[in-house]
Amino acid sequence: xxxxxxxxxxxxxxxxxxxxxxxxxxxxxxxxxxxxxxxxxxxxxxxxxxxxxxxxxxxxxxxxxxxxxxxxxxxxxxxxxxxxxxxxxxxxxxxxxxxxxxxxxxxxxxxxxxxxxxxxxxxxxxxxxxxxxxxxxxxxxxxxxxxxxxxxxxxxxxxxxxxxxxxxxxxxxxxxxxxxxxxxxxxxxxxxxxxxxxxxxxxxxxxxxxxxxxxxxxxxxxxxxxxxxxxxxxxxxxxxxxxxxxxxxxxxxxxxxxx
Numbered sequence: 001x002x003x004x005x006x007x008x009x010x011x012x013x014x015x016x017x018x019x020x021x022x023x024x025x026x027x028x029x030x031x032x033x034x035x036x037x038x039x040x041x042x043x044x045x046x047x048x049x050x051x052x053x054x055x056x057x058x059x060x061x062x063x064x065x066x067x068x069x070x071x072x073x074x075x076x077x078x079x080x081x082x083x084x085x086x087x088x089x090x091x092x093x094x095x096x097x098x099x100x101x102x103x104x105x106x107x108x109x110x111x112x113x114x115x116x117x118x119x120x121x122x123x124x125x126x127x128x129x130x131x132x133x134x135x136x137x138x139x140x141x142x143x144x145x146x147x148x149x150x151x152x153x154x155x156x157x158x159x160x161x162x163x164x165x166x167x168x169x170x171x172x173x174x175x176x177x178x179x180x181x182x183x184x185x186x187x188x189x190x191x192x193x194x195x196x197x198x199x200x201x202x203x204x205x206x207x208x209x210x211x212x213x214x215x216x217x218x219x220x221x222x223x224x225x226x227x228x229x230x231x232x233x234x235x236x237x238x239x240x241x242x243x244x245x246x247x248x249x250x251x252x253x254x255x256x257x258x259x
Contacts, residue, residue, distance in 0.1 A: 003122070005030045006088030008052060011038025016251065017237035018092045021045050023254035024228075025035070025090065028099040033087075034076070045259040055080050055158055062140075065169045072169050076137040082123050082130055083153055093117035093237075094200070097221075107193035109181060110200035112230075114244045116181040118174075119230045120200045129184045133176045140168040145184040149169055159215050181194045198225035209233040211246040220246065 006024050009018065023044045025032045034043060036049040037058050042050070052058070053079055062073035078089045088100055100120065102108045110121035123130040136144040168175055181256070185191055202223065208231045211217065220226060233235060241248035251258075 002028075002030050003102050005032045005090050005100070005233065006035065006050070006081050006087050007090050007092045008022075008077055009040050009092060010036045010052075010070060011036060011040060014040065014042040014092075015237040016239075016247075017231060017234075019044055019229070019258055020247075020251050020254050021093055021095050021208060022249070023257035024096040026257045027097045027254050029100060030096075031087075031105060032091075044257055052077065055084075061169070063169050064173045066173055069173070071173070071177070075174075078118065078121065079130060079176070081135045081138060082121065083125050083134060084201070088120065088122045089118075089232065090228075093231045093234070094228045097232055098227045100227065103191055103193070107190060108192070108195070109157050109185075110195040110218055111197045112178075112201035113197070115178045116194055117201055117230070118177040118181055122227060127188075129181070129188055129190070132184060133180050136168065136176050143171065144175065144180070145237055146180060146187075147175065157251070174203075195227075196225065199227050202226050205227060205232040209236070209249075212236040212239065212242060214242055214244040215246070216254045217246040217249065226235055 007022075010220070014022075019042055022034065026044065026046045032049065033048045033050045034040070035052040035055060037052045056073070059073060062076060063070050075212060081087070081089055088102065090100075101109065102122050106122065106124035106127075108120065109116060109118070110120060122158070148256060172179060174180070200203050202220070208229065211229075211231060212233055220229070241251050
């Protein structure tokens, strides 16, 4: 039996990108739960709805200061789901070409360029790395031990001198996401558990932008190592699929699951 997949959308309508990514999860045979804090429209038939408030009460302060992104809330939410052993976490912009299988050791995560990303993630509920991230989220005014020197001491001192409150959101994007994984995986000697780049992150931002254009994509379909693609280029996600693009192909390939 395939593992369950979980993802999060705060509220509002889904774009074509989120819809086809959800549909691709269904097509590969996974049970998919979309957790929401508010009303969401355009949800593909077959996707289960979950109350996000039952996992983590909404807290608008859980934002990354650099871009005011609510992703910090999502990072905390993800950790709680994994602690409760509810299945795999998958970002809503991951398009599956194959089903996800969790190895017997319980770790499912992948290399990206210069980092270990958290867009596809499963960790053993009793793992030290997961507990470290949960502890950081539960103590948002305390610097996690993996924070770099400049932020942990210099920037924090500047905040203290100015009377501003030090908070996870000020410590840099992904501090309990990709940054934490990139620094903690080697610390706990888990590098051998990390999937190669081709598995989940075969394309960089420039490469995924081309997926929205009439560009050849045989190299993607012909690569047996690709399980899913993390699709960036969010500025294009509301556009109508361009003829002969990968996005048009992807939309057509999951049309039976978009109802």
